[in-house]
Amino acid sequence: MQATAYTYDETTRSGSVLLDDGTPLPFDAAAFDAGGLLLLRPGQRVRIETTGDGADQRIVLVTLQTL
Known part of the structure; x- marks a missing residue:
């Protein structure tokens, strides 16, 4: 599934993404x-x-989207 990075905290290595429908997911x-x-x-x-x-x-993997 694709999403857009929304927040990211370098200290905790956690954050959230926005799904394509605009729903935030941590x-x-x-x-x-x-x-x-x-x-x-x-x-x-x-x-x-x-x-x-x-x-x-819940998200179990986040990686960069490649074409």
């Missing part, structure tokens, strides 16, 4: 680390993998 350090990224800037397009549905949906 991610934790484990999801950030799983993608192998070193830095994330707001506005970057990312690829995410999620688990769960609805209110239980």
Whole structure:
């Protein structure tokens, strides 16, 4: 699934993305680390993998979107 980086905190390596429908979805350090990224800037397009549905949906991987 694709999204746009919305917030990112270098200290905690956590933040949030905006899904294409505008819904914000937070991610934790484990999801950030799983993608192998070193830095994330707001506005970057990312690829995410999620688990769960609805209110239980959570991000398990964040990486840069490649074409």
